[in-house]
Amino acid sequence: MKILVVDDETDVRTLFEQRFRREIRNGQFSFSFAYSGEEALRYLHEHASEVVLILSDINMPGMSGLELLKRIKQEYAAPPPPSPQVMMITAYGDADSRAEALQLGANDFLTKPVDFTALKDKLLQLATHEN
Amino acid sequence: MNLNAEVFFTVLMAVALVRMLRKFLDLPTRLPRLNQALTWIWVPGVLLFLTDRVLGWKSDQLDEAYLLLVLLVTAGLLGLLRAYRPARTLLLGLLPFILFSTLELLLSSTRLLQDYDEAFDTSKGFSFIWLFTSVFIARSQKRHLEKERLEREEEEKAKQLIAAQNAELERLVAERTAILTQQAEELRDALTELKTTQNQLIQAEKMASLGELTAGIAHEIQNPLNFVTNFSDVSAELVAELEEEQQNPNRDPQLEAELLGDLKQNLLKITHHGQRAASIVRGMLEHSRASTGERQPTNLNLLADEYLRLAYHGLRAKDKTFNATLSTHFDPNLGTVEAVSQDLGRVLLNLFTNAFYAVQKRKELNQPGYVPTVTVRTRALPDGEVEVRVCDNGTGIPQAVVEKIFQPFFTTKPTGEGTGLGLSLSYDIVTKGHGGTLTVETTEGSGTEFSITLPA
Structure with a gap:
């Protein structure tokens, strides 16, 4: 299952690679990283049908996570290919952001610091569901 | 007879x-x-x-x-x-x-x-x-x-x-002198009071700008703290896996080396993010403290980057719909300059806050294709001076207003949103405090650029 992680903090890559090293090693998950909304969109255009799940930070300079979400939902409005799942991750776990994200079509809403155990469960669930 | x-x-x-x-x-x-x-x-x-x-x-x-x-x-x-x-x-x-x-x-x-x-x-x-x-x-x-x-x-x-007239005149003069002396005394008192109030205002302005930043600072501290937590957690996992591997009769030295390498890297990351949080707290404390006025070698690139983030996240915390592209062009050849970093930080913070305010205002106009952008550039000038430019593509400043922006208490913001002291204090800090210049170029409707030059 290919997952695109979007965050302006580059250390997120190291963190994910270590957290999911077993899953990566046994080929369960494959991660790609984008450090801005714009970059994420470019990546999606280049790898249109590969990405199953997008984990995106909301608070980023330039294109925000919510903006990215909006664009993705617009572009994949008419399937095929089916729209990838989008999970939003934010440091501001307030009700407004959550409501806005869900209203824009986010599949889930996580707050930082990310509970990786919970995230792993969710991802595994998705993976089995996918299969 | x-x-x-x-x-x-x-x-x-x-x-x-x-x-x-x-x-x-x-x-x-x-x-x-x-x-x-x-x-x-x-x-x-x-x-x-x-x-x-x-x-x-x-x-x-x-x-x-x-x-x-x-x-x-x-x-x-x-x-x-x-x-x-x-x-x-x-x-x-x-x-x-x-x-x-x-x-x-x-x-x-x-x-x-x-x-x-x-x-x-x-x-x-x-x-x-x-x-x-x-x-x-x-x-x-x-x-x-x-x-x-x-x-x-x-x-x-x-x-x-x-003589009588002279005496009368002397009396009048004495009387008048007494009145004038009293008035002078009163004026001096008023002046002292004004100076005190001014200092209080300056401090209040500092605190106000700090208050605006609280959310940004919280975010900026939260991020590295999250990394510290996450890297610690994952390191604990790595250690567990390493221990597991050591128990394994068929030990994989390559895996062990990889795990150790990751551990080492994580510890460095924890230190890095811990220091990042500490530096933000330190910056915040410095910002709220009264200036010592002591100049120290300051890295303007780091200072500008730090305050750009603080300002950005501060504004974002207040208005979640707000977004802007941050563009930084830091001259790697920029040496340190002798500066009072907390004072200069206030100047930069003020310029960034203004820039974000301007792009936000323009964004509210809903012009198609408008990308709010705030750019900061540092440059070592040939004559040894150092230049910092803060540029935004916001609303710009009307010509009638631009002459007044460095005056104390002048503000275009609604009451309660600005003290009107930001730019005037910034001007004083740059010119009087550091012997530099602070200039502005603006085109109404398309953006503003503030330029600080500091002597090396």
């Missing part, structure tokens, strides 16, 4: 003369005791007359002798008063007359008088004229002196008047 009756005329004359002299020479004040004595001037005359009467001696010279006595007394009197000019003149006028009278009296019994009768008469006439002239001159002198005295008195009066 007719005998010596002339002496009575002389007595009367003497009395009249005394009266005249009294009046003319003002004897009661000048010589009060002699004046009293002169009242008795008639006594010798009357005594002479009575003595003659008793003795039955008749003489033509009796009245003349008496007259001479009177004249001598008068001369003596004038002599006493010689300091008074009219008296001196009178004495001078009287002397020849006395001389002749004496001579006449002495020579009356000789023939000489008859022989030179005419010469004597003429001389006497002259001495008479002389006497009258003297009297006349004395009178005019007296008048003159009197006039002088009056003038002096007038002068004295005028002087007294002036």
Whole structure:
């Protein structure tokens, strides 16, 4: 299952690679990283049908996570290919952001610091569901 | 009975003369005791007359002798008063007359008088004229002196008047001075109060800008703290896996090395993010503390980056719909500059906050294709100066306003949103505090660029 992680903090890559090293090693998950909304969109255009799940930070300079979400939902409005799942991750776990994200079509809403155990469960669930 | 009756005329004359002299020479004040004595001037005359009467001696010279006595007394009197000019003149006028009278009296019994009768008469006439002239001159002198005295008195009066006026003026001046001194005192107090208030305002402005940043700072601290937590957690997992691997009979040295490598990397990351959080806290403390004014070598690239993030996240925390592209162009060759970093940080923070405010305002206009962008550039200038440019593509500043933006309390923001001190303080910090320049270029509707130059 290919997952695109979007965050302006580059250390997120190291963190994910270590957290999911077993899953990566046994080929369960494959991660790609984008450090801005714009970059994420470019990546999606280049790898249109590969990405199953997008984990995106909301608070980023330039294109925000919510903006990215909006664009993705617009572009994949008419399937095929089916729209990838989008999970939003934010440091501001307030009700407004959550409501806005869900209203824009986010599949889930996580707050930082990310509970990786919970995230792993969710991802595994998705993976089995996918299969 | 007719005998010596002339002496009575002389007595009367003497009395009249005394009266005249009294009046003319003002004897009661000048010589009060002699004046009293002169009242008795008639006594010798009357005594002479009575003595003659008793003795039955008749003489033509009796009245003349008496007259001479009177004249001598008068001369003596004038002599006493010689300091008074009219008296001196009178004495001078009287002397020849006395001389002749004496001579006449002495020579009356000789023939000489008859022989030179005419010469004597003429001389006497002259001495008479002389006497009258003297009297006349004395009178005019007296008048003159009197006039002088009056003038002096007038002068004295005028002087007294002036003195009185001077005293009054002095009093008024003193009164006015007291009022002015009091006013000056009041003004000084007011000035002190103003200065205190100004310092309080500056501090308040600092705190206000800090308050705006709270959310941004929280976010900026939360991020590295999250990394610290996450990397610690994952490291614990790595250690567990390593231990597991060590128990394994078929140990994979490559995996172990990889795990150890990751652990080492994670520890570095934890340190890095811990320091990042610490530096933000330190920056916040520095920002809220009163400036020490101490210059230290400062890396402008780091400072600008730190405050750009703080400002951005601060604004985002307040308005979650807000977003802007941050573009940084930091000159890697920029050396450190001697600066009070917390002061300079305030300047940068202020410029960034303004820039974000401007792009946010323009974004609200919903122009199609508008990408709010705030750019910061640092550059080492050829002459050794260092330049920081903060550029936004926001609303720009109207020409009418741009001249006032560095004035204290000038703000275009609604009441409560800005103190109007930000740019004025920034200007002072850059120019007075660091000997640099702070300039602005703006085009209404398309953006603003602030430029700081600091001497190396």
